[in-house]
Amino acid sequence: MNVDKIREDFSVLNKGIRYFDSACMSLRPKQVVNKITEYYNEYPACAGRSTHKLGNMVSDEVNSSRRLIKNFIGAKKDSEIIFTKNATEGINLLANSFNGEKVLLTDREHNSNLVPWQKFKQGILRSNEDYSFNLEKFSEGVRNYELVSFVATSNLDGYTLPIKEIVKIAHENNVKVHLDGAQHVPHNEINVKKLDLDYLSFSGHKMLGPSGTGVFYAKEELLKNMKQFIIGGETVINSTYNDFVMEKLPHKFEGGLQNYAGIIGLGAAVKYLSKIGMSDIHDHEIKLRNAVDVSGLKLIGNNSGSIANFNVPGVNYHEVATILDTSDNIMIRSGRHCVHSWYNAQNIEGSARASFYLYNTLDEVQVLNEALNKLKKLM
Numbered sequence: 001m002n003v004d005k006i007r008e009d010f011s012v013l014n015k016g017i018r019y020f021d022s023a024c025m026s027l028r029p030k031q032v033v034n035k036i037t038e039y040y041n042e043y044p045a046c047a048g049r050s051t052h053k054l055g056n057m058v059s060d061e062v063n064s065s066r067r068l069i070k071n072f073i074g075a076k077k078d079s080e081i082i083f084t085k086n087a088t089e090g091i092n093l094l095a096n097s098f099n100g101e102k103v104l105l106t107d108r109e110h111n112s113n114l115v116p117w118q119k120f121k122q123g124i125l126r127s128n129e130d131y132s133f134n135l136e137k138f139s140e141g142v143r144n145y146e147l148v149s150f151v152a153t154s155n156l157d158g159y160t161l162p163i164k165e166i167v168k169i170a171h172e173n174n175v176k177v178h179l180d181g182a183q184h185v186p187h188n189e190i191n192v193k194k195l196d197l198d199y200l201s202f203s204g205h206k207m208l209g210p211s212g213t214g215v216f217y218a219k220e221e222l223l224k225n226m227k228q229f230i231i232g233g234e235t236v237i238n239s240t241y242n243d244f245v246m247e248k249l250p251h252k253f254e255g256g257l258q259n260y261a262g263i264i265g266l267g268a269a270v271k272y273l274s275k276i277g278m279s280d281i282h283d284h285e286i287k288l289r290n291a292v293d294v295s296g297l298k299l300i301g302n303n304s305g306s307i308a309n310f311n312v313p314g315v316n317y318h319e320v321a322t323i324l325d326t327s328d329n330i331m332i333r334s335g336r337h338c339v340h341s342w343y344n345a346q347n348i349e350g351s352a353r354a355s356f357y358l359y360n361t362l363d364e365v366q367v368l369n370e371a372l373n374k375l376k377k378l379m
């Protein structure tokens, strides 16, 4: 993987910034930005309805994007890919359609995979002492639920669940599995067909795609039985004053005119990632995280994947973020990272989080280490 070459595609990096906040939102390469511009300059029309030349061009581009994403996650059919505005919308779509009573979650769900389930009876599966997944407790208890909805890779500490085992055990107990893939899909190879995964939600903006893009995946037979969430134009093929006939998949879930520029840009992002290779990207991120000098830091959670989450003893986490930004153009996130429930349960006020992606370098991590060392010495 040629990181220097990759960096040339991200013009914002010319500003001398060290961007370690990709778990919140990734940067975008020129290939994505150019594709968005191409839409607005060359075929700024709507897909699926107008049969003029521009309309047909948009339809072709949207179809091609859907196909790219289908291949990227290893789904069976294009129609299993539903475009959303973010991961949160996908999770709400599923929660709105859920007609069971009991959902099992982990103890470190992002608010987006916690709050939509609070109207049901929730079980919270506690992690082991080392913050890893408790497969034994899961095997014992899963039969009491109709659905498990788990964060595949945590935005808190980068920890990835044993997904294969979870799906297998859940299915042996006739329980369906939804994964919040917002932090997983941008950093790992995934094949929903091989995993036999039932549902998956993820964001486009964390994987080089435009903001306001996301994807919801479900097996076709499950999608067919799901309730529509947003209905109106595009979701029906006919209507009377009192009734309507529902569109087929995937359109029955894509109400109103869509974010065509975003959808097409997301296709370009997936093409870009696929060309580099998810396994190389993942390995690179692990090297970066391992290069963080954690001596003297109070680590938060499991410290895995592409995320280093920590506190510098004696310095408030917001101050850590501000000092790094001001002194060395290092951009990290501070706070509770939308996992308030976990911080409350652990009695931790907040923390500073550096999250890495394919365009970060070991030299940048070195600058982070030096800046943190200065801070540690001050205390």
Ligand SMILES: Cc1ncc(COP(=O)(O)O)c(C=O)c1O
Pocket (backbone or CB within 6 Å): 023, 024, 085, 086, 087, 088, 089, 110, 112, 113, 151, 153, 154, 155, 180, 182, 183, 202, 203, 204, 214, 338
């Ligand atoms: C683990 C996880 N789940 C869900 C979300 C929500 O994603 P979105 O902003 O695309 O709705 C995030 C965003 O940070 C996340 O990290």
